[in-house]
Amino acid sequence: MKFRFDRDTRRRWINLVMSIAALACVAIAILPLGSILFEATVRGSQAISWNFLTQPSGQGGIGNSIQGTLILISLTALIALPVGIITGIYLSEFGKNPIGGAVRFFVEVMTQIPSIVVGIFAYSLILELGVLGVVSNRLVFSTTTGVLALAPIMIPFVARTSEEALRLVPNSTREAALALGIPRYRTILRVVLPSCASALVTGGLLGIARVGGETAPLIMTAFLSPDWFGGLDQPIDALPLRIYRFAIGPSPTEHAAAWGASLILVLIMLGISIISRTVLRLRSVSR
Amino acid sequence: MATTSEDMERLQRRPGRNRIWIVVAVIAVAVVLIAVAAFAGLFSPPAVEKIRILAAGATFPCPLITKWRGVYENTTGGRVSVNYNCVGSGAGISQITAKTVDFAGTDAPLKPTERAAAPGLLHIPETIGAVTAAYNVASLSTGLNLTGHVLGEIYLGKITTWNHANISALNPGLTLPASSITVVYRSDSSGTTFVWTSYLHSRNPGWGTSLVGKQINFPVGTGASGNFGVAGTIQSTPNSIGYVELSYTIQNNMKVGKIRNGDDSNWVLPSLVSTAAAAASFTNPPTPGGDWANVSILNAAGANSYPIASLTYLLVYKELNVIGSSMTKAKAQALVDFLWWAIHTGQDQSEALAYPKLPTSLVTLDEGAINSITFNGQTLHS
Amino acid sequence: MPLERPMHPFRISWGRGRVQFASTSGDLVFQSFSTIVALSVIGLLVLIVAILFVAAEASIQTFGVGFLTGSVWNPTAGVFGAAPFVYGMLVTSAVALLLGVPISMGIAIFLSELAPPWLRIPLTYVVELLAAVPSVIYGLWGIFVLGPVMRAQVEPAIQSVLGFLPLFQGNAIGRDMFTAGVILAVMIIPTISAVSREALVAVPTSQREAALSIGATGWETTRLAVLRYARAGIFGAVILGLGRAVGETMAVTMTIGNRNAISGSLFGQGQTIASLIANSWLEAIAGSLELSALIELGLVLMLVSLLINTFARLMVGRVLRIGEGEE
Numbered sequence: 002m003k004f005r006f007d008r009d010t011r012r013r014w015i016n017l018v019m020s021i022a023a024l025a026c027v028a029i030a031i032l033p034l035g036s037i038l039f040e041a042t043v044r045g046s047q048a049i050s051w052n053f054l055t056q057p058s059g060q061g062g063i064g065n066s067i068q069g070t071l072i073l074i075s076l077t078a079l080i081a082l083p084v085g086i087i088t089g090i091y092l093s094e095f096g097k098n099p100i101g102g103a104v105r106f107f108v109e110v111m112t113q114i115p116s117i118v119v120g121i122f123a124y125s126l127i128l129e130l131g132v133l134g135v136v137s138n139r140l141v142f143s144t145t146t147g148v149l150a151l152a153p154i155m156i157p158f159v160a161r162t163s164e165e166a167l168r169l170v171p172n173s174t175r176e177a178a179l180a181l182g183i184p185r186y187r188t189i190l191r192v193v194l195p196s197c198a199s200a201l202v203t204g205g206l207l208g209i210a211r212v213g214g215e216t217a218p219l220i221m222t223a224f225l226s227p228d229w230f231g232g233l234d235q236p237i238d239a240l241p242l243r244i245y246r247f248a249i250g251p252s253p254t255e256h257a258a259a260w261g262a263s264l265i266l267v268l269i270m271l272g273i274s275i276i277s278r279t280v281l282r283l284r285s286v287s288r
Numbered sequence: 289m290a291t292t293s294e295d296m297e298r299l300q301r302r303p304g305r306n307r308i309w310i311v312v313a314v315i316a317v318a319v320v321l322i323a324v325a326a327f328a329g330l331f332s333p334p335a336v337e338k339i340r341i342l343a344a345g346a347t348f349p350c351p352l353i354t355k356w357r358g359v360y361e362n363t364t365g366g367r368v369s370v371n372y373n374c375v376g377s378g379a380g381i382s383q384i385t386a387k388t389v390d391f392a393g394t395d396a397p398l399k400p401t402e403r404a405a406a407p408g409l410l411h412i413p414e415t416i417g418a419v420t421a422a423y424n425v426a427s428l429s430t431g432l433n434l435t436g437h438v439l440g441e442i443y444l445g446k447i448t449t450w451n452h453a454n455i456s457a458l459n460p461g462l463t464l465p466a467s468s469i470t471v472v473y474r475s476d477s478s479g480t481t482f483v484w485t486s487y488l489h490s491r492n493p494g495w496g497t498s499l500v501g502k503q504i505n506f507p508v509g510t511g512a513s514g515n516f517g518v519a520g521t522i523q524s525t526p527n528s529i530g531y532v533e534l535s536y537t538i539q540n541n542m543k544v545g546k547i548r549n550g551d552d553s554n555w556v557l558p559s560l561v562s563t564a565a566a567a568a569s570f571t572n573p574p575t576p577g578g579d580w581a582n583v584s585i586l587n588a589a590g591a592n593s594y595p596i597a598s599l600t601y602l603l604v605y606k607e608l609n610v611i612g613s614s615m616t617k618a619k620a621q622a623l624v625d626f627l628w629w630a631i632h633t634g635q636d637q638s639e640a641l642a643y644p645k646l647p648t649s650l651v652t653l654d655e656g657a658i659n660s661i662t663f664n665g666q667t668l669h670s
Numbered sequence: 671m672p673l674e675r676p677m678h679p680f681r682i683s684w685g686r687g688r689v690q691f692a693s694t695s696g697d698l699v700f701q702s703f704s705t706i707v708a709l710s711v712i713g714l715l716v717l718i719v720a721i722l723f724v725a726a727e728a729s730i731q732t733f734g735v736g737f738l739t740g741s742v743w744n745p746t747a748g749v750f751g752a753a754p755f756v757y758g759m760l761v762t763s764a765v766a767l768l769l770g771v772p773i774s775m776g777i778a779i780f781l782s783e784l785a786p787p788w789l790r791i792p793l794t795y796v797v798e799l800l801a802a803v804p805s806v807i808y809g810l811w812g813i814f815v816l817g818p819v820m821r822a823q824v825e826p827a828i829q830s831v832l833g834f835l836p837l838f839q840g841n842a843i844g845r846d847m848f849t850a851g852v853i854l855a856v857m858i859i860p861t862i863s864a865v866s867r868e869a870l871v872a873v874p875t876s877q878r879e880a881a882l883s884i885g886a887t888g889w890e891t892t893r894l895a896v897l898r899y900a901r902a903g904i905f906g907a908v909i910l911g912l913g914r915a916v917g918e919t920m921a922v923t924m925t926i927g928n929r930n931a932i933s934g935s936l937f938g939q940g941q942t943i944a945s946l947i948a949n950s951w952l953e954a955i956a957g958s959l960e961l962s963a964l965i966e967l968g969l970v971l972m973l974v975s976l977l978i979n980t981f982a983r984l985m986v987g988r989v990l991r992i993g994e995g996e997e
Contacts (some may be wrong), residue, residue, distance in 0.1 A: 013887060021890075023777070026780065027797070030774075030859050030863070037815075059361070071320060075317075084710075091704040095704060096708075107712045109979075113979040114718070115919070115972065118971060126743050128386075138956075142389075160711065176788050186694075186697050186701070189700070190700075201802055213804075221952065227357060245924070246806065249514070250517065250520045251520040251522070264808075271799065272804045274799065382955040385956075475930075477745070477953040509939075511929055513949060524818070663799035
């Protein structure tokens, strides 16, 4: 058979080329991720030591930054998880009406507010309250304001993931429980919620990971501190903010510290991401 | 479509394995929280109440004040912590005006409008520094001769390459590369910018008064935040030049230019000695509560006086109770004690970081200022 | 148990779809409680918008519509014009889309059409991990890894080929709008590829089968049957990515060069709305016109972001609903 570069062969070649191009796109996208992890590990490990992790930034370490980030995200979660999950319950169980539709729309809107705008809101609110004399205007640079800046980011995110999780539970489950005479609220609390618990946990963990990496709202509220956590009304340090400060300076020691802190932050974020996905997959595996 | 048998299975199924993972996750989170709380000392309150003084301001003296913070905390046995956030003179002035901090740092003295917005602020010069012309050109070593006029031309964008005739005229015998100059400036509101632009204005008629101030829309160049940001940008950008406080250039082995001095008699390298010489000629300071807007030690007389030197000030309210409910008698006392310590014992730390010690006349002036600070009408130091 | 005191059943919610009855007082308490919580979340949103408007009032009154077209931002002189930052936002987003969309499409096509099943889940997972990296770490990477590569290799290479265009002229230092755009592209790839993939997967198999049955190759099937069918959803995905790009702050601040001016070259320094706010916030005196202007910028950013995202959701929602109907 004679080989001719006819139309069919050309179409096959194009198909092959495009397939390879698509694969190349995946490789191109993964490249930055690999580069970041590689650089963070190589450059960051120079800086990591026991002292680095346990000393506060006043003594050259990032111990108080790690503590600050953990305190900020756990206090935010303390407020945002219950509010978000209950809103998710409302949307999925009681929200199939115009009011629920409006709530759903506005929750969507809230998820899209840029995080720096939320930081502006927190600062302005506390400043207003300070002017009115309700709080000391010193409070603008404190843990409280930091949490106030992070909560409006986490609440709608958790509300949306909770609603999606609750929607996974088929209506037949709810109806079966109701048919047995179980009151509606007990149906929700004892039957529906437990059956999508892993998805709820996943949503919550992802929400926590999301706010843990936020820097912009903290620039105007957290202020950085050389000491360990000193109180809800005091400035607080945070890993992303500390990374930013180390990164823009000239000192190679600080650059290495920025990479080291990034490594810790990425490990925390990835760790949460991995745990949440494992929890979610376990559920589907055991089905 | 779900079948009844699947639903029955779901209702009956005790998700044992999933539950374990959820319990594990909750326990892990709780453990982390408890550990964090323990670190924070929530379970064992500190023996002595720690006094936290909050401050913000210039990056010009940042290395020194950061050093002071650590030493002073040790001196007081951990009792007093001074959190000075280096965010730029402009931010310092804004925050002390809003009274969200206890004191501020600035290299640019308050303008009349700024003084009117924050009445009762004292200027307390705490140290002296120098603004260098730092550059990153691989083929040049430190000590390139530069004049204020040429620097103005560079910052105006009129001189765009390193081997421009005006630069080589100042440096006969040096081969300058043909590469483009990348100008670096401060993107944030900065006292260092004020000092630098005031100097350019004094030496280059093309640098008008509209280009003098803390926050300038520079004609050319790229911006960075803070003295450390400009230093960092210079270090990572070949063939760049920018204005950086002396301490940063020494700590990071940066190349700096020799500037033609005020008397036009010598090329002076920025250093501890030449900065001290510039400050030595400063006489007739205003009163601490007065108007410092015209104070300048630029182009100081003397063969070895560095021409781009500046005092830098701490801004403190004379009557500390105007700060509000967060200021207590104990905190006011701690603040005053810290200030007193800074202008006396703290000066021992300054020369190692290339900041000259305060001349005796300024120390006396500052002592008067500190003695006049009151809380609820009562002086705190005498 | 007091919460289960039976009551005469009565309707406690109305509207289309299911009618809900409360049969115990516990139900009433629970539903009211959850409704109050949900409404207070909306109250929070209202509070956010209200606070921003009140604080931006002074600036809105002073500058009016000219705020968006004014090209000078001079706090000392009290002149505030947002044009350079709107420009910076548009340019960096345009670069991000130009680079990010083709790559995202390649990923979406690969993951939905070409990848073997065993590879699909791990690869999806890895691409989503890109979204889990915080913005400040992208900025760090941009300063120390991407920036030097751009300055030493990529930008000179572009300049040697396309340097005659004003778009690529100027001194390329690796810290400019182009670099910021490239990093933004990387950051929006997970968003665009995930939503595009959903749109592609929602295309009914019948469409693919029809194309294959007339002898189309894999690529031709994708191009003719799948992409065309899913184009509304893909467009929506692109707009969603744009929405994400305009709100990014840290990675942009660290790589864009912080210059409050409009530059005609991609290799020039610039500033976006978000990066300006981050840089200038602490310097603005409380209650001043500068702070008011910064807050007005924040409002502009929020409105732009909301418009973009609402438009995107409409497009994506439409396609996914059509997809459901066909099955």
